[in-house]
Amino acid sequence: MEYRFSSRMGRVPESFLKELFRVSSVPGVISFAGGLPGSAYIDVEGIREAAREVFAEEGRTALQYTTTDGYLPLREFIADRYRRRLGLPATPEEIQIVNGSQQCLDLVAKIFLDPGDAVGMERPGYLGAIEAFSLYEPDFYSVPLEEDGPDLVAFASLIRDRAPKFFYGIPNSQNPSGRTYSEGKRRAVAEILEGTDTIFYEDDAFGELFFDGKPRLPVKHHLPEQTVISGSFSKIVAPGMRIGWIYAPAPVLREFNVAKQAADLHSNFLCQVILHRYLATHDLDAHVARVSAVYGEHCRLMCELLDDLMPPGTTHTNPEGGMFMTAALPGGVSSMEVFSEGVREGVAVLPGVPFYVGGGGEDTIRLNFSAAGEEEIVEGMHRLARVVRRLA
Ligand SMILES: Cc1ncc(COP(=O)(O)O)c(C=O)c1O
Incomplete structure (x- = not known):
């Protein structure tokens, strides 16, 4: 056939x-x-111990269905970490758990893109994002990624001339280049976007992994209502757990929640509970x-x-x-x-x-x-x- x-x-x-x-x-x-x-x-030892405790103490709950937005104590942990590390005023209500931050790429594209819509990204850009967005048939426009962030002239004209639904960027240790936006370029990107209807999609898969141990302030700090951040435990705990999150303004989260529920009801709850137990009993820093x-x-x-x-x-x-x-x-x-x-x-x-x-x-x-x-x-x-x- x-x-x-x-x-x-x-x-x-x-x-x-x-x-x-x-x-x-x-x-x-x-x-x-x-x-x-x-x-x-x-x-492995630490995660095994956390899993053992979860099965012994709350196995029946952890093996049940849960809500689409994810395990509240885990969302509280993530929000608290944003407040403590980066000074962002995050609350658990602004955070939803996803099946690895790769799922954010799919769902953000799903809720924003119609065929032929403009999407902006860095050149070079993350291969997994190109694949995920392509399924929603957008027109891609890319901006050269310089040593210290996007070429601002090209970025400004893309935003002005094409009004992309969102610009996808990785300000911290980008995949594939390893480049990091300077503080000045973070501010400039926010200033160019301010007052437009283009969202900044800030993929922060690597923000915890600076060799000097110093966090860099996200673009979201400069543009809170227009920025969607995705984060992940893949690079700092274990990718096989497939636990990431989205931190976004309420109107975006509402649509995101609908799309997430339709896609998979919720992310693996057992892993969310085990991961939270692990984080509560070990020193992530x-x-x-x-x-x-x-x-x-x-x-x-x-x-x-x-x-x-x-x-x-x-x-x-x-x-x-x-x-x-x-x-x-x-x-x-x-x-x-x-x-x-x-x-x-x-x-x-x-x-x-x-x-x-x-x-x-x-x-x-x-x-x-x-x-x-x-x-x-x-x-x-x-x-x-x-x-x-x-x-x-
Ligand atoms: C930039 C970037 N974003 C997102 C992901 C997806 O990671 P995960 O779904 O494990 O969070 C990766 C994986 O390597 C990545 O490099």
Whole structure:
């Protein structure tokens, strides 16, 4: 028979992820291509203990249905953390739990976008967002992401000329570039948006992972009623729990709640209760500080090896936090060739191409520095340098 899939399925760019997973599981390949937090820093013992307590004391409740907005004590924990870390006046009523912050990308697009609506994002931009938004058939407009945030001239003209429903940005340690907006650019972005009907969608997947341990003030601080923030426990506790959140103004949350209920009723309640128990009985700040310090070491090592081993003309970003950086290859070297040759040499990187809506990124690669250990980073970068030298 002919499967008559909806036309929107044809709008999703062909996913590179299948190939990536295949490659990453080839024995002996050192992968800088994926986006996994370091497995060694998932507190399996602590989470096991929290789960044991939940089953013993409140198993019957935790295994029931719950409300769509999520477990209130967990939302209180998140709101309290915003107040304490960032001085944002968050309340639990402004927060809803989602199935990983990836679900926010789908549901925010679902409640705002009709086919042909304009969406703004950074260039390069997060691949998972491009995929999620594409299903709602918008027209993408991207703004170059400079070292300290979006190109403000391009940003201002996009907002003025196209009036996108929302602009999606990652001000803290962006995926794929690792770049962080300066304080000045955060304020400028808010000023440009103020008085327009464009929402700022602030994806804060990495805001806890600054190597210097200092939080950066979100754009939401400057533009509270026009900003939707998404956050996640994936990078700081465990991605397999699939627990993230949205922090948004009441009118947005009302629509979001309707869409979330229709999609899945609520996120995994058992995991929400276990996670809350874990957070209530463990020191998240200390855990995050430890993980950020390790990622900082990995990042520094990777930068040094890029500088020392790669042929002249190679450049790279200098992340202040997060899990990713981008390297630009010397003239004429194709990232797709580096990908396929790299696999033969035993190292996997992610070509930049899927991070660019409307083309670009052929000479860039994304490198992840959270998953591999130091020895693997050293060996993997030597392998990568051999490949790039051969192709240059
Ligand atoms: C920028 C960004 N946003 C969102 C996500 C989704 O993460 P999760 O659904 O695990 O919260 C990721 C995953 O890597 C990401 O890099």
